[in-house]
Amino acid sequence: MTTRQVAPAEQRTLTDVAFDPITRIVGNLGIYTKIDFNAREVVECKSTSSIFRGYSVFMKGKDPRDSHFITSRICGICGDNHATCSVYAQNMAYGVKPPPLADWIINLGEAAEYMFDHTIFQDNMVFVDYCERMVKETNPGVWERAERTPAPRGDQHGHRTIGDIMRSYNPFEGATYKEALVMSRLTREMICLMEGRHVHPSTLYPGGVGTVATPQLFTDYLVRLTRTTDFIKRAVAMNDDVFDFFYEALPGYEEVGRRRTMLGCWGAFQDPEIVDYNYKNMNEWGNRMFVTPGIVVDNQLVTTDLVDINLGMRILLGSSYYEDWTGEETFVDKDPLGNPVDKRHPWNQTTLPAPQKRDLDGGNYSWVMSPRWFDKRTNDFLALDTGGGPIARLWATALAGKVDTPYVRSTGRSVRIDLPKTPSTPETHLEWTPPAFPNTIERNRARMYFVAYAAAMAFHFVDQALNEVRSGVTKTFQDFKVPKEAIGVGFHEAVRGVLSHHLVIRDGKIANYHPYPPTPWNASPRDFYGTPGPYEDAVQGCPIFEENGPENFKGIDIMRTVRSFDPCLPCGVHMYLGGGRTLTQSHSPTFGALAG
Amino acid sequence: MGITVGRPDVEPDRPAHVAGVRRGNHKGFIKRQPGHRRNDRSTARRSTGINARHRNPVDRDMPNLSPA
Numbered sequence: 001m002t003t004r005q006v007a008p009a010e011q012r013t014l015t016d017v018a019f020d021p022i023t024r025i026v027g028n029l030g031i032y033t034k035i036d037f038n039a040r041e042v043v044e045c046k047s048t049s050s051i052f053r054g055y056s057v058f059m060k061g062k063d064p065r066d067s068h069f070i071t072s073r074i075c076g077i078c079g080d081n082h083a084t085c086s087v088y089a090q091n092m093a094y095g096v097k098p099p100p101l102a103d104w105i106i107n108l109g110e111a112a113e114y115m116f117d118h119t120i121f122q123d124n125m126v127f128v129d130y131c132e133r134m135v136k137e138t139n140p141g142v143w144e145r146a147e148r149t150p151a152p153r154g155d156q157h158g159h160r161t162i163g164d165i166m167r168s169y170n171p172f173e174g175a176t177y178k179e180a181l182v183m184s185r186l187t188r189e190m191i192c193l194m195e196g197r198h199v200h201p202s203t204l205y206p207g208g209v210g211t212v213a214t215p216q217l218f219t220d221y222l223v224r225l226t227r228t229t230d231f232i233k234r235a236v237a238m239n240d241d242v243f244d245f246f247y248e249a250l251p252g253y254e255e256v257g258r259r260r261t262m263l264g265c266w267g268a269f270q271d272p273e274i275v276d277y278n279y280k281n282m283n284e285w286g287n288r289m290f291v292t293p294g295i296v297v298d299n300q301l302v303t304t305d306l307v308d309i310n311l312g313m314r315i316l317l318g319s320s321y322y323e324d325w326t327g328e329e330t331f332v333d334k335d336p337l338g339n340p341v342d343k344r345h346p347w348n349q350t351t352l353p354a355p356q357k358r359d360l361d362g363g364n365y366s367w368v369m370s371p372r373w374f375d376k377r378t379n380d381f382l383a384l385d386t387g388g389g390p391i392a393r394l395w396a397t398a399l400a401g402k403v404d405t406p407y408v409r410s411t412g413r414s415v416r417i418d419l420p421k422t423p424s425t426p427e428t429h430l431e432w433t434p435p436a437f438p439n440t441i442e443r444n445r446a447r448m449y450f451v452a453y454a455a456a457m458a459f460h461f462v463d464q465a466l467n468e469v470r471s472g473v474t475k476t477f478q479d480f481k482v483p484k485e486a487i488g489v490g491f492h493e494a495v496r497g498v499l500s501h502h503l504v505i506r507d508g509k510i511a512n513y514h515p516y517p518p519t520p521w522n523a524s525p526r527d528f529y530g531t532p533g534p535y536e537d538a539v540q541g542c543p544i545f546e547e548n549g550p551e552n553f554k555g556i557d558i559m560r561t562v563r564s565f566d567p568c569l570p571c572g573v574h575m576y577l578g579g580g581r582t583l584t585q586s587h588s589p590t591f592g593a594l595a596g
Numbered sequence: 597m598g599i600t601v602g603r604p605d606v607e608p609d610r611p612a613h614v615a616g617v618r619r620g621n622h623k624g625f626i627k628r629q630p631g632h633r634r635n636d637r638s639t640a641r642r643s644t645g646i647n648a649r650h651r652n653p654v655d656r657d658m659p660n661l662s663p664a
Contacts, residue, residue: 063613094621205620205621212642214663214664215661216663216664469659469661470659472659472660473636473637474636474638475636475638479621479624479625
């Protein structure tokens with residue numbers, strides 16, 4: 001029995017605090033909380049989305065060969081992840097195996113995307129919450145201490161104190177902030193070299209790529225990669241210094257954003273030696289991916305089998321503005337291996353939107369559905385999160401012990417990353433070990449380690465691709481026929497976590513298409529079992545370390561928690577504080593007209 | 597009230613492919629792609645139509661790496 005003395009909710013003085021919008025996407029994620037300022041704790045949290053996209057509705061009837069071009073438009077920053085995932089799903093449906101060089105080129109493009117997107121998010125978005133200006137406002141005591149604390153890894157990044165690092169994170173003027181913008185240009189150039197365009201690639205197709213493979217293509221990439229790697233080595237050291245300092249300066253900060261370990265990773269970077277995009281062999285080629293797919297529950301690896309992962313997916317309702325589809329058509333009752341496919345699986349989902357007023361008090365309150373993973377060991381529907389992507393990827397890869405390349409190795413309990421000597425920095429060896437539990441700081445820390453992982457992998461991919469080209473093999477495309485009837489699924493990692501595209505073709509047209517990007521998993525509302533989604537779960541019970549009272553409360557600890565999940569460029573956060581009233585509900589306008 | 601729109605002139609489920617137009621994924625399309633060989637290699641003809649043969653490697657054992 002827990003002995004924690006917590007007053008029942010009705011006896012506590014709760015203040016409604018709404019953060020709406022926290023942009024996902026174009027400003028449509030809202031976080032509605034009830035905070036007990038006396039106990040300095042968030043008591044309740046609901047995550048809502050007021051945007052409906054409808055891809056699963058309007059994809060029906062279209063030519064399946066267009067699907068990667070259309071679904072790329074789902075996102076304005078990780079569109080190429082969608083294109084890649086759609087290409088994987090189409091390869092499976094058409095039964096085509098692209099030439100090895102095509103897969104190496106896609107891997108190189110995606111590695112550059114991870115470097116680009118994680119860096120711009122970490123240094124231009126996340127660190128605004130940890131920069132001098134913000135910390136001075138929210139925790140002046142911490143800032144004073146930062147000024148006095150020497151940076152332990154100063155020899156690697158060149159900053160003398162923690163305060164110096166935090167000053168360099170100041171938006172628009174800090175050195176790191178500005179350097180990250182320069183890096184984002186370089187890494188986008190790398191993507192454009194491989195995929196033709198960023199973020200909506202023009203040279204990715206099912207069956208291969210249209211990129212013309214020449215030695216110069218890869219050396220152009222490599223030149224940029226070495227310069228980016230210089231930055232990454234310094235960035236990892238700065239991250240570690242700042243995050244270690246927060247633990248030290250704010251004892252108990254590890255409880256902020258803490259959540260039970262329930263992480264999902266769908267794997268990234270195909271190995272062309274084995275991948276044939278055939279569902280029947282999906283476990284074999286899935287396990288050879290250079291980021292291992294896996295589900296980690298309570299710090300244990302549950303599975304790395306993509307077939308298990310696929311069949312366990314369930315899309316639940318409960319607090320979403322949709323009608324149930326149980327009476328609608330079943331598109332796939334058995335997978336190609338003969339396993340039964342559930343009615344709530346994306347292959348069988350029919351989207352039936354039912355717009356209605358938001359009701360945060362026991363009713364429906366979000367356009368996001370509640371994706372869950374059915375754990376057949378316990379019969380639980382797990383609200384997996386991605387932790388913003390990197391922590392889940394590194395955790396699954398570390399425990400699986402399957403990745404073994406010259407630059408990155410999984411040891412079964414950690415991931416070792418060896419970055420070679422680059423123009424202005426020496427060879428660097430990094431090791432990421434899973435923390436005791438995921439929280440806000442660890443999600444953020446993993447992000448820069450994964451950027452290093454992607455860079456190290458990119459060195460390997462360049463080596464492999466150049467081997468192909470040097471032997472004169474320049475083929476990048478395999479022709480194919482579109483079947484009348486087929487099904488396909490693509491598993492990939494969007495920058496901020498798991499990504500799957502489920503495709504059903506009938507009569508040569510799309511009969512059903514369901515993309516499941518990471519944010520529906522992370523931002524999901526309560527399902528019909530009452531299980532809260534990951535944002536809600538991580539923010540509920542979150543202690544408040546901010547020194548400001550209710551009058552000028554910024555909600556920095558809540559914002560850091562939500563942003564640690566990388567809710568897609570939260571660039572325009574507005575906040576509405578309900579005037580300190582007790583348990584009154586305020587209806588916040590979506591675009592923050594009342595935000596102050 | 598509302599937005600005035602014209603009469604729709606497309607069927608939403610009409611496939612993008614127009615009959616008669618060559619498809620990039622067409623089986624055997626390699627016949628129409630000069631410079632690409634069936635052994636997964638390519639020649640200078642991939643890059644240029646002008647005196648392509650003179651731009652191939654001088655030694656047969658060298659890889660044929662034409663520019664983009």
